[in-house]
Amino acid sequence: MNTTRRDLFKFVGGSVVGALFTPAPWRLITDSALWSENWPGIPRPARGEIRTKFTNCALCPAGCAVRARLVGDQPVALMGVSGHPLSHGTLCPFGLTAHHLPYLPTRLKQGPAKEAAEAVSAAIAKCGPSEQAAVLDLRPGRTASWTYRRAMASVKHGLYLAPPSPLGGSAAFDLQEAKTVLSFGAPLLDGWGTPGNVIAARENFRLIQAEPLESRTASLADLWLPIRPGSEEALAQAIANVLANREPVAPFAALTGLTEQQITSVAEELAHNGPALVLDGGQTPAAMELNRQLGSLGRTIVARRETPVPESWKKAAPVTNLASVPDGSIRVLLIDESAVDGYLSWSTIARKLVRDNPLVVTFAWSRQGYGRYAQFVLPTAVYPEVFDDIPPAIDSVAAAFRIAAPLVAPPAGMVNPSEFIAGLAGLPAADALRQRADAIHKAGRGTLFTYAGAKSAALRDVKPDNFWKALNEGGCWLDAVDEKRRELPILPDTEAPGATESSDEDLPLVAITCETRAAAAPLSPLMSKLYQESNLRLAANHAVLNPVTARACGVAEGARAILQTRCGSAQIEISLDSGVPPGVVKVAAGAGMIDLCGASTPAKVVAA
Amino acid sequence: MFPWNYGFHWGAASYIFLGAFYTVLAVVATTVIFAVFRSRRALAAHETEEIRWHSDFHDLPARDRVCRHVFTGEFKSRECPHAFDCRLCETHAKLIAAHPPQQSDETEEEIFGMSFPVDCLYHRGHAWARPEADGTVTVGLDELGSRLVGAPDAVDLPQPGAIVHANGTAFHIHKREADVRVLSPVDGEVVETGAPGRGWYLKVKPINGQMDMRHLLCGTEIKPWLMREMERLQLALSAEGAAPTLADGGVPVADIAQSYPEADWDAVCGEMFLEP
Amino acid sequence: MTSEKKPGKTARYGMTIDVDRCNGCGACMVACAVENNVPPAHEGATDRKGITWIRVFQVDNGEDYPNRRSAFVPVLCQQCGKDAPCVSVCPQQAVEVDPATGIVGQMPERCLGCRYCMVACPYHARYFNWWDPAWPAGMEKTLNPDVAPRMRGVVEKCNFCHGRWHAAKQLAAANGRAIEAVDYVPACVEACPTRAIQFGDLNRPESAPAQAAKNGASFRLLETIGTEPKIYYRSKKNWVRQISSAPKLGLGKESSRG
């Protein structure tokens, strides 16, 4: 049989028609849609063994317990650990996305560690008699803090600085005990203390929030007292006077913008629905005085024991409050930004530096913090790469010890601040965490909580090696608390903040920063969901004004404007909200904005 | 919609909707396929010329499509339903039967100074046909047609042996911007063509026996028809912006085209030679 | 999509959200993005071009300072139980209701991005990929292996964490039983620090949403349009319960939040 071209065509044609009656062509067309999902440019998630690891979040002092979901060795999700005695299974949005932090585009990849060390040594050598070389530890109480203190004790002119803190680090607020809480602008439900602990205790206390703006906390408070900006002390004084049956009340009430009636009823509530607790965003003595008056000390404000440290560490520099250092006295300043508790405005630090040529070295994950002002910025590991412990939070009645065990290895070129600073003094620092754990085990108090089985065990029953192992697997040691022997806390001497210049005629508005959390720690790119892709949180360089104020300033919704304060000016984008009190500019805190405004400052808005 | 698509659910609505859709598609496709099929058949059957004429006829203005019996006053107004092919027309047959065409008394109609011999039969497209003794038919351009093209720039005559169709193209004439076809009055095979010097004519032999020329104008019809043609010419000329000289009864000059250099001669010729 | 239709075994997954507990922290929004491989915003994205399968709105009582009171309302796909507006409008069946769970699912691989469903949805719970999905270098390593990232030009929305549901179903099958509502919770539920969001099967009277449905303080968004959402909100505050109804003039005027 001869095969002609016609036969070939017939064969091919027949095959095509026949193929249409098989699933293949239809299936292929259908699947083309699935393939198009995987076009180049769209990343494909890596596959691998799914594992679970436990650690503790080092982003803030809350140190919430974390259950990480890993694919191979790569964490792909972080979640809280339910049943945890401190964090009660919660994780804030910052903690939930912390596994993205190692990949931040703004992250520092390398820094001049050697040059910095030489420069520091040289500068220390040049220190004058009244000048000092200081380490500013933004999260005191860590094992690293002890290393700094030990190093500073042996370095000439050495000084260990800690930021001002309301309770001085050795006392805690006991929310579980409180029945009525009066908060002067403390962000109680927005990242204050250990969020899980606050939420767990929230059912049991009545919350009165005195604050000029309706913050997240204010909107969920049982009572919001919309006071005038800067009148917290007046309100405290008025309440104190009501409680003590003293006059006057009316002039203070007038300052706050509240009625005497309102203040009296708050005072009565505090007095009759005890135990009461007065919280404070800053640290006004008036609030502490109220606590004293209400008998909160020893009941809702209690002393907390120090987490044990090895005896050999006791020869350490004392903790000096930054505020109490004389201005212009620090020649060398090393700032550990790798673990922070909030952002201090640069001006409070800068005024302590010597005028001529101070040396500032900062250990940071990016240049966005104090790196803007430092000669040397040394890159550090970022959580969840760090190997660090987390001191107990402000609402943790018991001492605690937990370690942020690294979930991923830090990249090469990172500088460990404690090794660097210990190196200055010639101290070994590598094993400090293990030594601390052994010291705790030696003390033998308290319990060890392990997450995998959500079990607690008395520390006495755990072997030292197992204790260390458990800590590295995200375990948490909690000190025993003697409920019967509530101790009176030893509170630091707080000085009244300098009287704010109240007659600022050229700066008619008050700028109040909010969202301070964002300024303190690195943000995952996914936080754009909160700051950019929704307006749930106020994005950096955005400001909210009352429409009346905006009209007076000549700015409109969406306009760009200049915010001016005593410390400088910045460009902001305006939005309007009649819920903001007239005369107030609500600005989103970024590091730059805190440098500009602090917590609150007289300000002016002019159209750009 | 097709088998093996996951997640596709059939329901009554699907049947109705897709049924309607495919019906529509089928109708559209059938229409197009049908048209293609018919075209192929027509092309194969060499019906192009016929179709061209039908298509042209359809595009003629209504006043140009009037029945020849309107000229003779038998109808007040009537549009030709057969594209000037009276051989198909029953009405024409009836009318002819009732009033057989009268031969004109004269041998030549003199209209506006143009001669129209009565021994010729005239096509509405200004071609004449004269049956010859040898059974062939001579086809030529009538006087008005000749004057319209005057001295043509070029003439394309068919080769002997070519087939012409009634209402199809007899030959092409180029004059100035005009490029017109002279429609053939009869069917047949070209046996001889005229030379340029002697006027252009075709000698056409009927393909099978007798030539049917019922559809051509003859006798007393010629004059009213020509009167109307002159009106048309005037209209065409005035539409093209030529001065209205004919209305005054003036005699068309031998080469009208030269008299109206500003007129769109293509349009005028198209109009007069029934080529829209 | 294989949907086992076992009589009596079908579930109606739903949620209850206690508005009085929500502090607007946004944990649900980021946990959702982490779980479902939603990329971070392109620099040009705004709150109207972003992708937030669950979005917390700040709502208020419409008063001015100092009488302003705010609340936070997480809005996600309301998983309409009847006549879901997005299902019938999709021209190519990219939106489907799973009869086994009642979850309104979006198939991004079948979506051609006509956005008709977004127009149809009164809850604005559907999001379009205006940009190619992009993660900072290295961050693509943190993607959830259970969920495929979507391409540019398709619509996506909350599906009650289909990846988790699927994993739970497989686990249940491995244990020789059918999946139940208690076998998994969506990421937002797990992440909510205040436990404001609870998840369950509305067909089980003891589940949190079923209980919430009976609660007098409960409401659903736009109940009057008859879509029978399966997300129940709850608040003791009268003005908060007003948000269930149609917009009223004056509410939220001159306000840029929410």
Add this chain to the structure above:
Amino acid sequence: MDKEFIARGVKRCSTPRFLLWIMPWLALLAFGAYSAGLCLVKGLNQTNMDNRFAFGLWIFLDLTVIALGAGAFFTGFLLYILKLKELSAVINSAVVIGLVCYSGAIAVLMVDVGQPLRAWFTFWYPNVHSMLTEVTFCISCYLTVLAIEYLPILLKNRKLRQVPSFLVFEYELHKLVYVLAGVGTFLSFFHQGSLGGLYGVLRGRPFAFREGFLVWPSTFFLFIVSAAAVGPSFILLTTWLVEKISRKRLARPEVLQLLGRISGLLLSVYVLAKTVDTLIWINRTSPDAGFPAAQYYAWKPFGTWILFAEIVLFGMIPALIMLTPRLRRRTGWLVSAAAMACLGVALNRFVLTVQTLALPTLAFDKFLSYWPSWQETGTFLAVVAYGVLVYSFSFRYLQLFPEERELKAEVQQEEEELPVMAGRY
């Protein structure tokens, strides 16, 4: 230069002049093609549409253009099915307008979808309950029908006609144009309606939601009537415009008046139906959904004036003008009325697309604003330029107005007779 392509006996401007005329349109088309290209290559982020304003200028354009293009089907229906022979004077022009409108709309739709490469999914996995499926199927079918209807017009070009197969095919196809007109009418009825249904079915948008008959909301029928009403108006308007631009008489005034009369008749039916529908919606449909209708019109700038403009100003008034023989006979009135009718329908489409999306649905929604980006506007303008170009070329080389030559002669005669008459008296 291109004389041999221009139909015999009609006067067209010189080739350079024609080039001068199309140059700006070509430039606009190029700009629009660049805009559309940006949207295709970089994605829809080039537009100002967003998750809340998911449809924008383009959908408005599609709805309006398709309504205006309804003249093609409706004229075809009147001419071939109802045998209104007078309309053969404008049918070719109507087909070209229809083709331009529909192909432009489909081109924009292809840019409008996020994944144009998946456009065939609608045919592959059709959800027959979706109005958009109906629209997609019908529009693509009808575009095919229009293209087939356009073929004879194209093949009738003087030069193309010389090719025997074109000539024959044109002839044979033209004989079957009744079938196509019928199919086109069927398809058009459905997609004009389903375009209306597109918004009418949106239960979640009580501003647009309407009750209806079986599966079709009332907007389904309103769109059919309004499109049928405005189609002839648009043909009237374009014919008049082309007459003005080309300075020629193209159709007899009686034809335009007939178009006006048809338009007016249908417009009055539409206005009546729209009024009844609006009353039902205000008093029943919308309140039943929990949305008091007054609320919609409290958001500036969309006050009740928009209802007035839609129904009375651009509905009732043009209808009355076109139904009054005395006014209809005056070109100025007739053309103004046709323009108003077109505007009214455009406004109706605008209200349905843009206002629907601007209005809040949730209690905490804001009233949204939207302004198209230059890329969107460019694509929009490209469709306009494309339409003008296709029409210009068609007008130059094809016989859009079969009566043009006759009218030319008549005009000449009138002009000649006038001085004579003046001399007599």
